[in-house]
Amino acid sequence: KAGVTQTPRYLIKTRGQQVTLSCSPISGHRSVSWYQQTPGQGLQFLFEYFSETQRNKGNFPGRFSGRQFSNSRSEMNVSTLELGDSALYLCASSLTGQGSYEQYFGPGTRLTVT
């Protein structure tokens, strides 16, 4: 069974631009979560989606948004990029979105903002 895939793996953008990151969960998984990982702030929760509905949102500005499609694939968008948005963005999927089921993480998308 294929794991969680994230595209692209690496991305370089300029301040003020916008970016869209994609996450394809493991087949059959209905829950997708996103995290931002930086050296200064560590791993911070961004969003959680289950069956196309956002269930939880982390403490990030409105420039960060996301969505989930009917096939459970998810995208996150960051508008008006700032230097501080440079990070590794990780997504994870699980079968049911209940905390007791294992979450599987993708390899991440490394975003660099210049």
Added chain:
Amino acid sequence: AQSVTQPDIHITVSEGASLELRCNYSYGATPYLFWYVQSPGQGLQLLLKYFSGDTLVQGIKGFEAEFKRSQSSFNLRKPSVHWSDAAEYFCAVGARDTDKLIFGTGTRLQVFP
């Protein structure tokens, strides 16, 4: 507020030595507790988890962790470390009905031959 503290930023051990990584949490209800490992350039891999029941849980790669409610701790242990265990380790707290995790700041493990 929920939080996780990993007091050790960096730990160095010799191969074959025992290992204990500390984790303390703050959570109002009974937490779901996790340990993840991240190798350079990789995503996170679940080592073990605790929801309820036996407070000593076994995980993959020979790791175990013990939940101590009185100390709000969930320390990770391994009796004999291998060079391949060098990585960053994250403790996390979660809850029922959500996949949202609150992570600690991580402990980087270095293993010397």
